[in-house]
Amino acid sequence: MDKSLTLHKTILATSIASLVSSAVFAQEQEGSLEHIEVTSQKRVQNLQDVPVAVTALSGNDLLDSISFDVFDLQSYVPAFAAFQSQSATNSGFSIRSIGTSTQNFGFEPSVGLYVDGVYRSRQNSIINDLADIQRIEILRGPQGTLFGKNTPAGAVSIFTKPPTFVNGDGYVSATVGNDNLLSVQGASSFVAIEDELAFRASGFTTHRDGWIDEANSGESMNDRKRSGVRLQALYQPRDDLSVRLIADYAEIDEVCCGALTFQGNQSALGIEGKFGTDAMLAMPPFDATIYDKDDFYNYTTALSFLPESTMEDQGVSAHVSYTINENWQLQSISAVRSFNSYDKVDADFSDAELLLTKNDADLNSFSQELRLHYTTSDFNGLLGVYYYSQNLNLDYDIATQDDFPFLFAGFAAEVLPLIDGLNAISLMTGGMIQAAAPAAPGNTHFTHNAYQEQDSYAVFAQSDWRFTPRWELTTGLRYTREDKSLTGIYDEQGPGIDGLSTAPGEIPNPVAAGAALQNIGAALMMGAMPSANDLATIAPFQQAGWGYYLLNTATVLPRPPLDESFSDSQVTGTVKLSWQPTAEQLLYSSLSTGYKSGGINTDRISALLDPVFKAEKSRSVEVGLKQDWNDANLRLNVAAHITEIEDFQSSTFTGTGFNLSNAGDFDSKGVEVELTWNPLVDTALTFNFTYNKATFDSFERGTCWSATPWHFGIDDPGRTSPDLPYCSRSGDRVGFEPETSFALLVNQYAQVFGMNTLFSIDYAYVGSLLMDHSNDPLKKNDAYNLVNLRWQLPVAWWDSEVIFWARNALNEEFVARNAFDAPFQQGKIMAYPGQPRSYGVTWTTRF
16 A cells, blocks of 8 residues: 555544544633744734735744754744755745745845844844744745845744733753754743843754764764854833834854655666766776665765865844834844854765865845834724845855866866877977867865955835725835846966866867877977967877866866856735725735845856846736634634736755756645634644645746756757757656645644643655655655654753654655755756654753
């Protein structure tokens, strides 16, 4: 029987059993629906009154579900995904299949990230423990009016707990678990002047061994080593004035991330007698450790060195709220932030000494938002201005290692006769004509520095007009202007290399050089001098590093300095009409637009390519229902949308670098369902479901298949011409996202040892997907199921609770959404495995 179907039946049976076997004793829980307040429209509202697809999670939800970071939230939020690759620096979010890897610093995120109303330009800046959180709101759909940097897919808003003037808001939580997990977090407020000045301090630290073994060092990868602190002050000298200051610092220093062999290339799958680089690397002089697909879930790899991944994120913000009178209020958010990241990666993902990359980035930003709110009984409006400034300094280095010359020799067998001929002529002339220089010497560094300045300005307004007791019209408009400038400096340094030439006459041409050698040989045989033209034609092969030109990758090719600028302005907004026929029901429809800025490619790309890319724009039509049946303790929220993305910004790994461009247009169509039901006083059930189909309408210059043609000799059907290096992806699925996913969450209270304990089971199903935008059939990821279990026991006499928990309790083997072609190893695919079962115990004390 199908494993997935069997598991579905098991989970369903368990859920039904938990519903019918609840104990018949009084509980502290009333079984009623929770009243959830959100600020998704920049004012406090009941979640069920907001005409927006939004999911809210409280700080207690995070603690109770043992959610360490944003990756743990995916089961609880429809159409939301968080992903990570290569290093902790390369992390990001997607909503409704719209998202972009943060691999290239020239990109802005499709999903905006805000912490206490302050925009974070790098989503990986919050890949950290979720400590002392008040709530998280995840908005789905374009956010083109109210949110700082304007995003086409949605927004993740994290709100930390502010200082309070009451006792009993402190807590300490400690977790121990497998892989030597130890995590501690805590927070407390301190009153300096009663009802006037209060402070709050919070912090966390987490250490855990990795769960991927590196065979050569005996160390582990995908560990966790992170910590942070947050200090706040709340000053309320009068009822009409509030000032909140926040200073925070967090750091990560981890061995991340382990990519394993998803498909090897030791021999082709469909062509007998065809062997790939794995067969070569297994032999001297490489003597590399080779893994195949069958080894993927052994969670073991062998590298030349362990990867490094460090980040530091820090900032200060000031939040001022001044109530002018009963109708008018002024709010200001000012922030200064700094983000630094460094990662070093074994870029061939093997223990052959081939390639390494280093990425060192410093980012500093300032933002200022000012909003004027107007409120009456039937009208809410706001007018705001926003300014954002950012400086980025990026140093990137890709370097060859000692074994790379031997790998190149295996690739370049067709030029060996040329080299032999040149060496023979050199011997014949006693060295007057130089011999061939080393083609691809190891320890050669291809570096570049990118310095970018950015300024963003916006003016926005929104109004909510209740023109009848049951009907409300929301209108919003935003004007945004973006100015960016980037300078890039590129260099190549190594043994015998002092800046490779970019002059066309000095670029090696094997065909022309072969003809020139024949002419030189003939001239020497007749005692004549070779022509200057023939000598100039072979000259590039006498300069170390000539082989790098033949690799046909912009990652290592020389290029002149870059000095580019980009300016753009956009008008976005929203119109929503909502109808509330009863106090328990809301129906709404909306038209919203959003965008993310275009920019300049910060990678080393060919000088023939345009480094400037256009803005990514979105337009979404959404209809929704929010329905409560309070008598039945049942809540149902449904949203259906059609979202069109224009000039989608895509970064796809091609095996020798990342191709950044406007990919074209695609449609995302889907339905999201969130259901909450408390059928009994001691039973709570939550179900969420997502169906989302995303396909490219037009994408003519997409990445071609690499692995499937090598293994089966089948060319990419999207290739329109054999001479073109790109393929049409029009009509193909958007990568990385499943069409169908759902989650079932059951909480069952039961009396054990005289205590009212809580049993929880979370089940998530993630449908099949393609692990990049190329739609290469060998990069298909099968559907998988995840189950989390928890048992929560109160320790009333210490105002504490203890939770025994297991994540991925059934130890499901799965790939974490993305895969890529191994550099210079055609036919080989690397992928990132999902974490196997983890378990532990958490103790939380409140004071």
